[in-house]
Each structure stands twice: as C-alpha cells, then as structure tokens.
Amino acid sequence: MKIFLDTADVEEIRQGVAMGVVDGVTTNPSLAAKAGRNFKDVVLEIVEICPGPVSAETVALGADEIVREGRILAKWAPNIIVKVPLMAEGLKAVRQLTSEGIKTNVTLVFSVNQALLAAKAGATFVSPFLGRLDDIGQDGMQMVRETVEVFRNYGLVTEVLAASIRHPLHVTQAALAGADIATMPFKVLGMLVKHPLTDSGLESFLKDWEKVPDAKTVFL
Numbered sequence: 133m134k135i136f137l138d139t140a141d142v143e144e145i146r147q148g149v150a151m152g153v154v155d156g157v158t159t160n161p162s163l164a165a166k167a168g169r170n171f172k173d174v175v176l177e178i179v180e181i182c183p184g185p186v187s188a189e190t191v192a193l194g195a196d197e198i199v200r201e202g203r204i205l206a207k208w209a210p211n212i213i214v215k216v217p218l219m220a221e222g223l224k225a226v227r228q229l230t231s232e233g234i235k236t237n238v239t240l241v242f243s244v245n246q247a248l249l250a251a252k253a254g255a256t257f258v259s260p261f262l263g264r265l266d267d268i269g270q271d272g273m274q275m276v277r278e279t280v281e282v283f284r285n286y287g288l289v290t291e292v293l294a295a296s297i298r299h300p301l302h303v304t305q306a307a308l309a310g311a312d313i314a315t316m317p318f319k320v321l322g323m324l325v326k327h328p329l330t331d332s333g334l335e336s337f338l339k340d341w342e343k344v345p346d347a348k349t350v351f352l
C-alpha cells in the first residue's frame with residue numbers, strides 16, 4: 133500500500149519524504165487555509181519536495197469552471213493530480229479532464245456507489261473519507277472494503293485512496309482491505325513508526341553493546 137501525507141505543511145512533507153516512505157501528498161482547501169500561505173506557492177514547493185502524485189483541489193461548482201481550474205492546476209507541475217468533489221458537475225468535469233490526459237482524484241466520497249461513479253467517469257484516484265463516516269456512527273472501513281471489492285469485480289483501474297484517516301488502526305485496516313493508498317496526517321505517520329517494545333529493546337541493545345570488547349573501534 134502506498135502512503136500519502138494529508139497536509140499542506142511543507143515542513144511535514146519534507147520530513148516524511150526524508151523518511152523514505154512517503155509516496156505522495158493530498159491537500160484540500162481546509163489544509164490550504166491551515167498552512168496560511170498562498171496556495172500556488174505551497175503547491176509548487178510540495179511538488180519539488182515530493183516527486184509522487186500531489187493532489188490540489190478545485191473549488192468551482194460548475195463543470196466548465198472545474199475543468200478550467202483543473203487545467204490551471206495541472207499546468208503547475210506534471211505530478212499534480214486535480215482533486216474534484218463528488219457531485220454531478222464534478223463527474224462531468226472528471227470525464228473531460230481525463231479525456232485531456234489530466235489525472236484526477238475524486239474526493240468527498242462517502243458511499244460505494246459514489247466511488248463507482250467516480251471510477252466510471254475515469255478518475256485516477258477515488259477518496260473514500262472513512263474517519264468522517266466513523267464520526268457519524270457508520271463503518272467507514274466497510275465502505276473502503278466494499279469499494280475495493282467492486283473495483284476488483286469489474287477490473288476498474290481507479291486507485292482506492294483511503295482518506296480521512298485518524299489513527300494507526302485505520303492504516304492497518306485500509307491495508308487489509310486492499311486500499312491502494314492511505315493518506316494520513318503527519319502525526320499518524322509518526323505513530324506508525326513508534327512501538328514501546330522497539331524503544332526498550334533498542335535501549336537494552338545499546339547498553340549491552342558497550343560490553344563488546346571492540347565496541348568503540350569496530351566501525352572506525
């Protein structure tokens with residue numbers, strides 16, 4: 133499973149990419165607002181730091197306007213993915229952008245049927261928001277599992293990008309469900325690294341190492 137960072141904070145992206153495990157980045161208008169900088173400046177920095185897919189979202193509501201915004205975003209860098217909200221006008225725009233060779237990520241997906249429509253419109257990625265479904269007492273992961281199954285049933289090539297991930301268990305479950313990608317906040321990526329037994333194990337290894345006769349010279 134590929135790992136994307138869900139942030140518009142370039143420092144977080146720099147650190148995640150340096151760790152060697154980040155395959156891409158997703159942003160949205162709320163994350164852009166949180167960054168507090170000009171959106172274009174932020175995105176141009178992100179695409180330099182991360183060579184993988186970087187999602188940047190359109191904000192128009194009509195298909196023609198979404199397509200216009202998408203064309204602008206796509207010109208900024210070859211690895212930009214145009215993120216389009218799931219709605220009838222959005223699907224129309226995705227079909228058009230796809231026909232122009234522009235890659236898209238259909239976002240704000242909360243049902244398997246919506247995911248199926250996004251795939252049929254030609255989306256490169258579809259983003260089921262599992263955490264927000266959990267928030268209202270529904271099983272977000274069930275939607276991810278079923279979306280993966282439906283796409284497999286019909287050989288649909290759209291990648292399932294599990295989004296709105298809130299904690300490490302979501303990441304494990306998304307991987308078990310067969311999601312192609314999980315996008316997560318930087319904080320969650322940090323949580324994946326840590327385990328108390330790793331920390332205590334390392335501490336005792338380093339302590340024991342001091343007793344090895346050539347401990348201080350072997351790596352010189």
Ligand code: G3P
Nearest residue numbers: 138160263264295296297
């Ligand atoms: O980028 C979309 C998605 O991951 C948002 O997550 O936590 O705001 O529901 P969240």
